[in-house]
Amino acid sequence: MMRWAPLKIGARRGVIEARHAFTTPEEMAGIVIPSVIAMVVIFFLRGVSIPGTEVSLGSMSLPSMIGMNITFFGMLGIVQALTVEREDGTLLRAKTVPGGMTAYFVGIIVESLIQLLFSLALVLIPGVIVFENVAFDGPGSWLLLLATVIMGVGATAPIGAALGALFSNPKSLALVMLPTMGLVAISGIFYPITALPTWVQAIGQVFPMYWLGLGMRASLLPDAMAAIEIGGSWRHLEMFAVLGAWTVLGLLLAPMLLRRVARRESGSAVAERQQRAMQRVG
Amino acid sequence: MRYGTKDVLKGVDISIAQGEVVTLLGPNGAGKTTTIEILEGFRMRSAGEVTVLGVDPARGDEVWRSRLGVVLQSWRDHGRWKVRELLAHFASYYAPFREPWPVDDLIRTVGLAEHAQQRVSRLSGGQRRRLDVAIGIVGRPELLFLDEPTVGFDPEARREFHDLVHRLADLDTAILLTTHDLDEAEKLADRILILAGGRIIADGSADALSRRVSTEAEVKWSLGGERFVHAASDPTAFVRDLFKQHGDAVTDLEVRRASLEETYMRLVHEIESGAGETTLREFEEAAR
Numbered sequence: 001m002m003r004w005a006p007l008k009i010g011a012r013r014g015v016i017e018a019r020h021a022f023t024t025p026e027e028m029a030g031i032v033i034p035s036v037i038a039m040v041v042i043f044f045l046r047g048v049s050i051p052g053t054e055v056s057l058g059s060m061s062l063p064s065m066i067g068m069n070i071t072f073f074g075m076l077g078i079v080q081a082l083t084v085e086r087e088d089g090t091l092l093r094a095k096t097v098p099g100g101m102t103a104y105f106v107g108i109i110v111e112s113l114i115q116l117l118f119s120l121a122l123v124l125i126p127g128v129i130v131f132e133n134v135a136f137d138g139p140g141s142w143l144l145l146l147a148t149v150i151m152g153v154g155a156t157a158p159i160g161a162a163l164g165a166l167f168s169n170p171k172s173l174a175l176v177m178l179p180t181m182g183l184v185a186i187s188g189i190f191y192p193i194t195a196l197p198t199w200v201q202a203i204g205q206v207f208p209m210y211w212l213g214l215g216m217r218a219s220l221l222p223d224a225m226a227a228i229e230i231g232g233s234w235r236h237l238e239m240f241a242v243l244g245a246w247t248v249l250g251l252l253l254a255p256m257l258l259r260r261v262a263r264r265e266s267g268s269a270v271a272e273r274q275q276r277a278m279q280r281v282g
Numbered sequence: 283m284r285y286g287t288k289d290v291l292k293g294v295d296i297s298i299a300q301g302e303v304v305t306l307l308g309p310n311g312a313g314k315t316t317t318i319e320i321l322e323g324f325r326m327r328s329a330g331e332v333t334v335l336g337v338d339p340a341r342g343d344e345v346w347r348s349r350l351g352v353v354l355q356s357w358r359d360h361g362r363w364k365v366r367e368l369l370a371h372f373a374s375y376y377a378p379f380r381e382p383w384p385v386d387d388l389i390r391t392v393g394l395a396e397h398a399q400q401r402v403s404r405l406s407g408g409q410r411r412r413l414d415v416a417i418g419i420v421g422r423p424e425l426l427f428l429d430e431p432t433v434g435f436d437p438e439a440r441r442e443f444h445d446l447v448h449r450l451a452d453l454d455t456a457i458l459l460t461t462h463d464l465d466e467a468e469k470l471a472d473r474i475l476i477l478a479g480g481r482i483i484a485d486g487s488a489d490a491l492s493r494r495v496s497t498e499a500e501v502k503w504s505l506g507g508e509r510f511v512h513a514a515s516d517p518t519a520f521v522r523d524l525f526k527q528h529g530d531a532v533t534d535l536e537v538r539r540a541s542l543e544e545t546y547m548r549l550v551h552e553i554e555s556g557a558g559e560t561t562l563r564e565f566e567e568a569a570r
Contacts, residue, residue: 005378013371020362090359093417095324096352097375098344266324267354267429268315274356 006099007106014110021115031115035122038065043130050192055225057191059133063220064189066123067212070149071180073116074156075163079176081108082164086261087277089270101262109157116153127220134220141219144236148215151243155208158250165257168273183209192228201230208246211239291317291330291480298425298456303447305459305467308477309550314460317477321458322352322427335425348379351423351455353414355430361403365394368402369416376421383420391449392416393442408439415443419450426450428459432466444469468542476546478553488542495545504534 045058094100187210218234319325323339373382476484514520
């Protein structure tokens, strides 16, 4: 009972944190507005079809966007929580109570998962209703979607935790944010990746975002659409291999870096960080 | 404890009994924070031995952790949580180890009953601190660390907080407090430790410290509308003579030992100006 208690408390913590996010208007806006804007844009791209296919650019972008959201909520959410909450003392407080650190990290993961599922539903439900070519084609596509989401969380959340552990300053969030935005451009989210030069395609394929978009398109678009992907295939094996590799890397790095963060947390460390934050403002 | 080649702490020996309130005073940079953080298990020492509740803090496990309470000054976390919700959450961490303090009872004890359903970010500075204290004691700690607990309190909140500390001590909690407020130290502490130059230069009640430091007391009185001040090494004898000489004509009599503030200033000044060794020896002799 004693060993599992922090996991249970952490799960409860994640649910409470998620509830707070959902009842705080600013946070809710942060989750909903970007998706809504993107959905509106995608909606107007319904009529623009991708050359050589009968599927619209809108129908293609919608599943891709879900893949992108997995990276955002899985990775950026955790990076942000870790940097901000180290500065305000949440982590330090966790360190002062028994089992607090474990519960804290479990809580962050649970909260991100809940937000991710919410954002998924937010895009998926209207998407399936509005876009004629976006549909579930039997249990196979459900299963693939589920597998992609799970693999996606595995590939992005531990990396997010590792990055969050590396940066102690919320300002350095931009160092993670900007490259991630850049990745959106080269991961074939809003336009097929095949339109890009081959060397850019190669870079895009290193990171999980491209593969998550691909997995979502494979789940939700007609099979014939595979023709416009790289190699004319959904490349499931390659997808699981790349996402699996990121998961392994993340799981190797994150516990090590998080332990280091936990070890170094102290009253004077937090006070010093807050001092620096004041200087930034002033 | 050592930074670079300079020993920051040398032979610091602190013992606190159940129900005792000990205040640690010292100028900034004297090693106060370092000492406390080593005791809390948040910082590793470079050498020496430390035991807190029978355990080396560097090896303290969760069971050990559950017996401690920590209240720090830099917290502004969990702003979105409601007061009662947050306290109940932190109580649940202790449940596997010991019976936590009933949440509603504790909220009343720290005087936050009216704010139980308020978001933490809406609390005033003093209310926030009282919540921090509540979280620090929700596991009924055997040893409580309080770091500058009343910074930003108005006088009334401060008085209430002092009452709370006395009540905790009555419940057999050992309390180690750091503060810059010497008046507060004098009011709260059963014992005062002064840390300067990396060692404990004084250890005793506020009263005992002032008697050791100042051999002279200040005597003030009025006589025929005029005010007099005299420093006397034996104030009792001096006052007896005064009355013998002037009888009922003496009014407004005051006899004052050095305040904790004066004692503290003198001790710390001597240590910092290098005369510390002598003072320290005098002190140790007086203590015997």
